[in-house]
Structures are given as structure tokens and as C-alpha cells.
Amino acid sequence: MMLDRLFAPTPDGQSRPALHGAARIGIGGPVGSGKTALIEQLLPMLQARGISVAVITNDLVTAEDAERLRRSGIIDPARVLAVEAGACPHTVIREDPTLNLLAADELDERFPDVELVIIESGGDNLASTFSLDLVDWWIFVIDVAGGGDIPRKRGPGVLQCDLLVVNKIDLAPHVGVDLAQMLAEAEAVRDGRPIIGTNCRSGFHIDAVAEAIARAVLVER
């Protein structure tokens, strides 16, 4: 009958469908927790998986992080855009993400091959969260040196993010933090949602972060 003609079964093994622009993920967290360091570690790992990436940085008044990435040699400098966040870095990722949306649209337009746009938020406090109008999925990065009691403070960033990264685990013995306890407390306040402990200097567990990103927002190849 007519239905059968209309509803031709979807062919298997076809080339991947055309997507409408790249997936967008956010990386937020307190000042100096290692957001840019995480991106520096992720870029080669994502590239090795054949994923084409672009980055948007949000700095307070400069383009420091963008410049750092452009100079790094790990990404085409044209694929790094800087948004000046002003004094209130959380505003441009939550209440009014217009500037970041425009930057992401621009990347989609200029680089149609880009599959993933990473948006680094300006360093903020534990209350900063990303609007899901801006990103599809987001990571919050805290670090061991910031204090083992951070998870217990139940900041919205720590609670609501899709993945919590606890960075600088190498520093735990030096700053007197019980890493196992810190991770257990983070797990408890997050009701079992994902947490990964990383060392963004050595690259430890970056593969797990890359896998989580691919799993969450990238079409399987």
C-alpha cells in the first residue's frame, strides 16, 4: 500500500547524514582550575580520533587564553575565537549568551567541517553554569589545590554540570587533600553522575574525558 512506498526503510551503511553545524560543549570552572590546560590536552586526542574541533575562549578583558591556544601549534589559529566576557563571565554563558552564540555560528559558517566547538568560560566561582541554549553539554573543572571541601559546598556548577572534572590530582599530597574522599564526596552530591579525576600536565585520564564528550554529543563513526 501507499505507506510502504512512503516509508522506505532507512538504508543501512550509508554515509553519515549532514548535520546542522557542530556540536557545542562548554568548559567552565573557577579561575586557574585548568580549563585551558584541559583543552590543550583534549585537542590532540580529539584530532587523533578524526574529530575536527574549534574553540571559543571567554576572557575578562583580554584574549589571553585564545592567544595561548593560537600560539600552541596544536590548532589552526583561525579556529580559535575570543569573546570578551567583561567583568561578569557567567552572564555571557547563561543569562545572555548572544556573543558566544554569534561566535559559534561564525565558526559553523567559516569551517563547515568542524564537528565540535569547545567554549571555555572565563574563570568564575562555583555558581557559574552554562545555558543549554548555548551548549549541548558541559564540563565543570575544579581542582584539588582549590580545596578538598569544594564538592561539599554544593555549588550549582558542581551539581548541574554533565561531567565534573577534578583536576590537578597530582597536587593532592602537596596540599594535604585526601583525593579519595574528595572524589567520594563529589559523587555523593552529584547523585552518581559522572566525575573524572585528571592531571592536565601529564595527560592522565584525558582519554576518558574525550570518550565522554564523544559519547555525549558526537555521532558515532
Add this chain to the structure above:
Amino acid sequence: MTGHLHHHHHHAEHAHSHDGGAGHAITVTTIIGSRIDPMLSRWLHDIQHHGQVETISLETRDMARRRLRAITDHGTECMIALPRTECLYDGAVLLMEDRRAIVVRVSQENWLRLRPVTAADALSLGYAAGNLHWRVRFTGGDLEIALEEPADTYLARIADLIERGRVVVVTPKARAA
């Protein structure tokens, strides 16, 4: 009528099944229409008899996403990748084949209902809710908060209002979907 056929054509182009060896992942890049659209509902009804209609249950929070991986109640894995201009909704039809369809459902949502005693208390409560970016709705003189965390997490943030009796917890009530 033409509109529906057009949508349908889109589905064939934009919803791809591909065997990744392990499972059967489907990429969805557009919403075909609503489950309650007369023609789609007729088609869904037919599929129900000749095949199966699968459901993806999503929490309200996830409805705001344009990209997400989800699994239907029949175990079919879907990568949803919508244009930025499209938005998921309850009853969105994501896939329509001759013997299979996939429909989105919003799973049950829980609300914490709070009652401020005076107008001044209502101002304090409203201020706190706005400041903390809670998702709220108003029912009569009460404020209801959509629970994305356990109720205690919210109550802890307004502990002073609760302890001083300025705001009363009416009920953590569950609304069936």
C-alpha cells in the same frame, strides 16, 4: 497534506540507521512533527499494529538540548542532533519507518510547592528563587519549583525563611505525566 508528505521525505533523508557492529544507532537530524498531528497520529496508529512505536523518555531539563544520545524503551540508541532553531517537545516524532516509529515523551516532573506568609515574604522568596536560577511557576499565591535536585537542596538555600516560618512547605507533590 503536502506539508506532511514533505516532512516525510525529510525523514528518509535525515534519520539514518547504521549498524555500528555493537548496536543499531540512529541519527535524528530533524523533528518530523507532533504525535497529535492528525496524519502522523494515524500513521503512528498503523505502525502500532504492524510494528512498534518506541518511546524516548526525557527529563524536562534535557528537552532544552539540541544534541543528545538517548535510548528508547526498546533499546534503540539514538543520536539526536537538531538544528539550533529546532527544539524537542513532548510528543515530537523523531523517526517514522514502515514498521517503526520513535516518539519523545517528557518524564514525570516533581514540584516543590512553597507558600509565603506575607507579601514581604513573597518578595524574599521570589528574590531567592530568581537569584538561584530556579525554574519556577506560580499557582495562586504559591511558588512552585521544578525539582532538578532533591527538595532538601532547595530548602537549604532558604533555610532562614523556612525556620522563621516565613515560608511554608505546602507539598513536594508529584504530577503524573
